Structures are given as structure tokens and as C-alpha cells.
Amino acid sequence: MKSKRKILSRTYFNRPTVAVARSLIGKYLVRAIDGREISGKIVEVEAYVGPKDKACHASKGRTQRTDVLFGQAGIAYVYLIYGMYHCLNVVTEQEEFPSAVLIRAIEIDGELIDGPGRLCRALKIDRGLNRADLTEGESLWFEDRGVVLKRGELGSHARIGVDYAGAWAKKLWRFRLRSVSASARASRTKKQGGAGFIQRPPAISD
């Protein structure tokens, strides 16, 4: 008998952000697009925790961009970074406490998609999914497929690209499966264009 999908709920995400982040390692991210599903095991995430966390976008206040972080848990926060890449987050905790988990890396059919920009390219995630509800199993959601981490499998590290955040940059709020380190090196030497890898369309010149 076919086992039922366990889609992660609003209740799941409405918890302390670091706990959600740690717990998301080993869960699956599922993207439904073009009549099919692409899914990958989450192997790296980062927690961004509230208005005082200088690395969290919401630390600069509630703006057009960060407004979604102040909303309910389980909603997508997708933004454009460096003019060319997208980053996927899922909002956590109670409303008015702006926080989220950044999804940094997944494994699709054993292939490591390492980096938030590459991940969004592979799953065709862009700002059209900003504010999407990730708890309804519509176009993007999270699933528990029963993966249980062994002792010592979860590594904690400083977050990437947030040196400007002073003491907050030292928080060990990046979590990664230790076992992916080796395959990360292998994958990096691979030429690009592998399965599930969406090429950027050619630039349009007038």
C-alpha cells in the first residue's frame, strides 16, 4: 500500500527557527511544475532569527521586501540577490516575529545542488513564488519521508555571506549533513548541465 504524503504543516514551521532549521535537514523539498514533480533531500539550511539578528533582512525594519517575514509561518520568502539569483526561504515562528530558514542545498537523485542560487535554478523558483503558501501541496512544499539522522550527522557552522552582521555572524546557525562534504567535492568537478539543472535562457538583445 502506498504511504501517504506527510506535508510539513504550518504548526511545524511555527516553532523556534533554529529548531525548524535543524529539523529540516533530511526532509524533502518538492516542486510541482510542468505536470511533474522534482524533489530533493535537504542537506543544508540557515536560520535567520528575528529583528535583532543583524544578518536577518528584517533587522533593518519592515519594508516592502521584508514584510512577508512578519507574516505567518509556512509562507515562502523568495528574493532576487546580486541581480541574477534567487534565494528560497520558509517563514517561521509566530506572526510579527520576522524569521525564516534559507534552503541552501539539496540532493536530487544523488546529485548535489549546492547553493541557494543553484537550487532555485534547478527547481525553477523565482519571485513568482514569493508569499506562496508552502503547506498546501500546491506548487512547492516540504515532506517528511522518514529520514532519521544518525548521531553526529548534523554539522553546525557559521552562516555564509553575513560578515557585516558583527557578533551575529558568529552564530552557528548553518546546518549541514556532514556526509555531503565528500560528494560536494565530487559534484563540483562535474561539468554543469546535469539532470535537473535548468540553463539560464540566453539574454535578449534588442
Place this chain on the structure above:
DNA sequence: AGATTGATCCAT
């Protein structure tokens, strides 16, 4: 209105 910036990636 103009200037600056960035939770990245890739080539050198």
C-alpha cells in the same frame, strides 16, 4: 532622481 548594496555564482 541618483547612488549604493547584496543570505551568489562563475571564470580567472
Place this chain on the structure above:
DNA sequence: TGGATCAATCTG
């Protein structure tokens, strides 16, 4: 190490 590339944000 530096360039790509642009929306949001900041500054005057």
C-alpha cells in the same frame, strides 16, 4: 579576486 546584473533600499 573581480565581474555580472538589478530590485530594493538609502540618500539628498
